């Protein structure tokens with residue numbers, strides 16, 4: 095893994111991190127929703143939220159709540175839009191090659 | 194939603210987005226982009242982001258060269274960092290036959306002014322130090338080939354287009370086209386009808402469906418292509434690598450992830466975009482044969498998208514015989530991202546000034562009436 099320096103410098107109380115893998119904060123998510131990225135699939139692609147090694151396990155439910163709150167759409171409807179992409183956990187290339 | 198528009202563009206992939214921007218930039222602002230899902234939901238958001246000029250037909254080479262010129266300054270032009278990395282493309286050859294094809298391709302490319310060249314295996318290793326050079330008999334390299342992030346490109350195009358008055362309607366599929374007297378008089382969507390000036394079919398792998406709504410048959414076939422991305426590692430390769438031996442391609446994103454895929458010659462036409470284990474195995478095997486050092490890298494995600502493939506693997510651009518206001522902008526056959534900037538200019542010239550460039554004339558739908566001679570390097 096790369097060890098790039100963290101972009102996050104603010105205090106968590108002011109702007110909590112929603113996606114730890116990609117270091118995306120609450121205010122960034124809200125701004126993106128207001129800019130029109132108002133489905134989970136679009137948010138993912140725009141902010142890279144849920145695209146890190148955890149595969150969105152922690153952040154996607156959080157995101158769904160924020161999205162539901164911001165857009166007034168039902169949580170179940172928001173969650174229903176998400177697609178799952180394999181593999182469900184990261185697995186090394188060596189394994190796939192087969193030895 | 195607007196009920197009429199001078200230009201109705203169907204599809205908000207890179208083709209539709211680039212054209213909307215190019216039109217708006219020239220002052221044609223009554224443009225409506227209709228998108229079934231959301232921008233980049235088609236092939237564009239699933240693609241490898243490769244920008245290659247090393248082709249085997251003069252049209253593909255020229256379109257790509259002109260597009261690279263635009264891509265080089267697109268971040269500044271759009272005010273969005275498109276993550277453009279101009280580290281060249283390394284094309285691997287494993288047999289003498291492939292080597293011969295490369296010699297001919299480079300000769301043509303050089304004639305057209307492209308600085309591509311033939312490399313020995315050892316020279317290829319200098320470009321990519323982690324390459325196992327014993328797997329190849331040679332390679333070609335063009336330092337001005339590149340890759341970029343398709344999401345950023347489309348976001349940039351659409352943002353700048355919308356500032357100038359272009360309207361984008363997402364989650365608005367076109368369901369029918371009403372034809373009267375040789376023109377499309379009404380575009381039907383699930384959210385109401387639009388009266389168009391001209392209609393642009395930029396629906397990628399679904400362009401055949403759109404054309405059929407207007408009674409036109411396209412020779413395009415949707416072919417699934419799978420792709421995968423790994424966890425990030427320290428940045429070690431600026432170059433994008435492809436092999437004409439097996440159709441593999443891979444590059445490293447600015448985040449450090451290795452993104453790549455491999456074509457499957459057995460793939461049958463269809464709209465299925467599911468992911469397969471067979472793909473991952475084949476991809477891992479070929480990737481690690483060329484670059485064994487990547488074995489410990491974990492695959493984070495795999496997905497698939499559709500190539501929109503024509504009989505000669507070149508796009509279908511411009512007017513539709515028999516339908517005066519339907520413009521085709523599809524059939525990219527797996528290399529639509531890289532030529533989008535120039536294609537948008539050519540189509541905007543046609544829409545704005547009725548100018549049919551040599552490229553448009555040669556790449557129009559009517560070419561499929563005679564014998565067809567096509568692109569040989571259909572990779573990434």
Ligand SMILES: Cc1cc2nc3c(=O)[nH]c(=O)nc-3n(C[C@H](O)[C@H](O)[C@H](O)COP(=O)(O)OP(=O)(O)OC[C@H]3O[C@@H](n4cnc5c(N)ncnc54)[C@H](O)[C@@H]3O)c2cc1C
Pocket residue numbers: 203204205206207208209227228229230231232233234235236237238239240241242243244365366367368395396397398399403418419420454497498499500522523525526527528529530531532573
């Ligand atoms: C795995 C993979 C890797 C690739 N790698 C590369 C690469 O490295 N370099 C490169 O240049 N190219 C690559 N390509 C090809 C490239 O992705 C395409 O050529 C390009 O994105 C085509 O863009 P488009 O806008 O024409 O089509 P698309 O991006 O497919 O856009 C078409 C849009 O039309 C919409 N649509 C469809 N039907 C309707 C309807 N009825 N009403 C309204 N909207 C509709 C779709 O939802 C879609 O958003 C790759 C493709 C795949 C699948």
